[in-house]
Amino acid sequence: MTAPLLDVEDLRVRFHLRTGTVEAVRGVTFKLGRERLGIVGESGSGKSQTGRAILGLTPPPGEVEARRLAFDGIDLLTASRRTLRALRGGRISMVMQDPKYSLNPVMPIGEQIIEAYQAHKKAGKGEARDRALAMLEAVKMRDPGRVFALYPHEVSGGMGQRAMIAMMLVTEPDLLIADEPTSALDVTVSMEILRILDELVSERGMGLIFISHDLKLVSSFCDRVLVMYAGRVVEEIEARNLRDARHPYTQGLMRCLPTLKDDVRPLPTLNRDPAWAL
Amino acid sequence: MAGSPPLPPIPTAAPVGMRAWLLSSEPSSRWQARLGRGYLGWRTFSRNPLAVIGLAVILLLVFVALFADVIAPYSPIAGGDLRTERLLPPSALHWFGTDDQARDIFSRVIYGSRITLMVVMLVAVIATPIGLLFGTVAGYMGGWVDTVLMRITDIFLAFPRLVLALAFVAALGPGIENAIIAIAITSWPPYARIARAETLTIRNSDFIAAVKLQGASTPRIILGHVVPLCMSSLIVRVTLDMAGIILTAAGLGFLGLGAQPPMPEWGAMVATGRNYLIDQWWVAAMPGLAIFVVSLGFNLLGDGLRDVLDPKAAK
Amino acid sequence: MARDPMLDIRSLRVTYGTGRMQVDAVKDVSFQVEPGSVYGLVGESGSGKSTVLRAICGLAPVSAGRIMVDGREVPSPRSKAFYRTVQMVFQDPYASLHPRHTVDRTLSEPLAIHGERDAEARILQALREVGLGPSFRFRYPHQLSGGQRQRIAIARALILRPKVLLLDEPTSALDASVQAEILNLLDDLRRNLGLTYILVSHDLAVVAHLCDRLLVMRHGEAVEETSSETLRANRVESDYTRSLVEASQGFTRRTPQAGAPLAS
Structure with a gap:
């Protein structure tokens, strides 16, 4: 087996608050190759903080600690700011939940993609422009030339998220972290976005970390799933074997969703065992 | 039971x-809930040493x-012997000297x-409720009510405070009461604007829609639901404005348009000292x-x- | 027809703005809801499903059409009596409770507005009905979890003993496990109190779980009226509904290989 793209061992994220210390992530360990990894959990499970910690985007007063946190052999914990800056947005990219907050509202979309490209690649204006247009086309933007000149508020949520993905992928990263990339979008739109993401990931051989609360979506999209609860990974499982999940939390999460297929009444609810959080 | 509360923070000490x-996260009466809230507020406040100093200064003023009459060793109005006790420097007998x-x-x-405390309190009591x-009415009602009320506000906002106060005092005659009225009249428009801006964000929230759907009347919604949420930013603003109000009152006193001699108003005292x-x-x-x-x-x-x-504005 | 419908909406139209800025949020939507049943409105954002609810309870302007509740046309503006019959639960439990009011104040407000007596007993009963104990009575919203907040919002809506409850995406802001609890609670309450629900949701599975009949909406228009059985059997008529059904099953690869869709 080749060296993993991302190697995380015993990752911990702590927040020192006035009321005490909260440990949002408590010893998460996983390895990622060029595959689609899903991280699933409910609010407060630490899934988003895990993604942020990898990129060094833990908001203050958070504190990240890990026995090992390496990307392609580069230790992210000891790397210099410059190295980190070059990695971030260059070889590792992140797509956030709501494009409204992630795109610069006073800059046309095309300019933003060009800027992202030029920040990491040595390229002239003309080349960057061609790359940006090609990227907008790759995310199935109907009229890339027109969208290029639009401001973020002039496009719909789905188009904005596509622009965001275009911006994140234009530098051809090796790892993409997508934190609830479709939660703010309508179902039919989010399926399109996922399809685009899926194609780009498999064509370019990227590693993908897909963070979501939606077990159904993650299991159908990813190869492997980490289920998080109270800051820990309680189960790691191949997506296609999810129905044979062993941990009662995973089983409970699966069962409590209403489905179109059968009518279970009342829905089984999740009895949280305090032991899961230990 | 109902859902899982977010992970409880690990308490530092029980x-x-x-x-x-x-x-207590399960207060058993209205009072306990309110006091608990107040206590949490006090804890945040008391972590800021400068704020505590500020509070101490204001308490000292009160x-x-x-x-x-107990603290002051002499009469503030009747002077001593004009031949021997005029313009004495600070000493054990006269801590701040004599004039x-x-x-x-x-x-x-x-x-x-x-006098200062009276100015501050009267301005707060007059200007805050008007603003x-x-x-809140302009922001909540919208439409022409909003237009009319805000244009009136704009008119008052257009007058420079000191100039309007001057005109007012010139018309009604100098005196501390007129100075207070003049200051109050010129200081409410900013409060109206703040309250309106807050109301506009509150107006369309679900909890206002919910109380509307219970059949609540407009005054009930404004007084019971909108005003309490505008109060905090307004209290902050009024407190911060107090310094300016004291200075304006002192300025009017300095110009001889506020408190009249022999009242011991600080601004007028600075003026004589000039x-x-x-x-x-x-x-x-x-x-x-x-001052x-x-x-x-x-x-x-x-x-x-x-x-x-107003934790949002703090950072 | 065996019984008169509890709710009868005829050619409802909601228009915002005038002239060039005019937007038809809802165009000629009609449907009837039987007493004691659950009716679903499904659609994506901008379909006008929430606007229908808001128009019923007077939060959105009705520019044409008729709304009848319990056999009577609703007055405009809505009367106090209307609000005793129809209540609403909002999507976001973090936004629908006043941040400075305790649970007690939130629940006593409707009683005070309508001059009801025995506030004390009614509040405790309302808390019991939604599965919360008396210890929740004097808490502020920030001391409650999302699910608990939504329970309080439901208690507030039920405290006046309405006949119709309008549910605007009542579980979409909640975690999956909490969603199941709230859906079960709504189901029990409807049976015990004989309520009629209109449920708005973007989640077909949730609508199919709770509703008997449902209306699929798109761009302010009704696309198709159908029932949960038809939906379950996937015998829907319109292509749009079919695409919604497909999307609700999770992601499907065009060329199936790794990661088979989770069908359960």
Whole structure:
């Protein structure tokens, strides 16, 4: 087996608050190759903080600690700011939940993609422009030339998220972290976005970390799933074997969703065992 | 049971006794809930040492004003012997020295605190409710009510404060009451604007829609649901404005349009001291220092209150 | 027809703005809801499904059409009596409770507005009905979890003993496990109190779980009225509904390989 793209061992994220210390992530360990990894959990499970910690985007007063946190052999914990800056947005990219907050509202979309490209690649204006247009086309933007000149508020949520993905992928990263990339979008739109993401990931051989609360979506999209609860990974499982999940939390999460297929009444609810959080 | 509460923070020390009662997550009465909230606010406030200093200054001002006749060693109005006791420098007998009328400046500063406190309280009591009412009604009702009320606000906002106060005092005659009215009239428009801006964000929220759907009348919604949410930012703003109001009152006094002699108003005292600024510096400096300390106190208090009441704006 | 419908909406139209800025949020939507049943409105954002609810309770302007509740046309503006019959639960439990009011104040407000007596007993009963104990009575919203907040919002809506409850995406802001609890609670309450629900949701599975009949909406228009059985059997008529059904099953690869869709 080749060296993993991302190697995380015993990752911990702590927040020192006035009321005490909260440990949002408590010893998460996983390895990622060029595959689609899903991280699933409910609010407060630490899934988003895990993604942020990898990129060094833990908001203050958070504190990240890990026995090992390496990307392609580069230790992210000891790397210099410059190295980190070059990695971030260059070889590792992140797509956030709501494009409204992630795109610069006073800059046309095309300019933003060009800027992202030029920040990491040595390229002239003309080349960057061609790359940006090609990227907008790759995310199935109907009229890339027109969208290029639009401001973020002039496009719909789905188009904005596509622009965001275009911006994140234009530098051809090796790892993409997508934190609830479709939660703010309508179902039919989010399926399109996922399809685009899926194609780009498999064509370019990227590693993908897909963070979501939606077990159904993650299991159908990813190869492997980490289920998080109270800051820990309680189960790691191949997506296609999810129905044979062993941990009662995973089983409970699966069962409590209403489905179109059968009518279970009342829905089984999740009895949280305090032991899961230990 | 209903859902999982977010992970409880690991407490640093188990709260005991009174504190535990105040911080209980399951208060058993309305009062316990309110006091608990107040206590949490106090904890945030008291973590800011400057704010506590500000509060101490304001409490000192109130204390001094209340017990002026006990604290002040001399009469603030009747002077001593004009031949021997005029313009004496600070000494054990006259801590702040004496002025040109041979009056004890310390006593005058002490009594002056009453005037300052009155100005501050009256302006707050007059200007805040007017601003709050105009702002919340305009913001909540919208449409032509909003247009009319806000244009009236704009008219008042267009007058420079000191100039309007001057005109007002010129028309009604000088005196501390007229100065207060003039200041109050010119200071409410910013409060109306703040209240309106807050109301506009509150107006379309679901909890207002919910109370509308219970059949609540418009006055009930404004008074019971909108006003409490506008109060905090308004209290912060009024407190921060107090320094400016004290300075305006002092400015009017300095110009001879506020408190009239022989009232021991700090601004008027600075004005008399102007004549002796070089040789008898204490005549102007002592009341000036009082103005400075109280203004600073209000500013520090306002900053501290902002941390407690309006956490969004604090950073 | 066996019984008169509890709710009868005829050619409802909601228009915002005038002239060039005019937007038809809802165009000629009609449907009837039987007493004691659950009716679903499904659609994506901008379909006008929430606007229908808001128009019923007077939060959105009705520019044409008729709304009848319990056999009577609703007055405009809505009367106090209307609000005793129809209540609403909002999507976001973090936004629908006043941040400075305790649970007690939130629940006593409707009683005070309508001059009801025995506030004390009614509040405790309302808390019991939604599965919360008396210990929740004097808490502020920030001391409650999302699910608990939504329970309080439901208690507030039920405290006046309405006949119709309008549910605007009542579970979409909640975690999956909490969603199941709230859906079960709504189901129990409807049976015990004989309520009629209109449920708005973007989640077909949730609508199919709770509703008997449902209306699929798109761009302010009704696309198709159908029932949960038809939906379950995937015998829907319109292509749009079919695409919604497909999307609700999770992601499907065009060329199936790794990661088979989770069908359960």
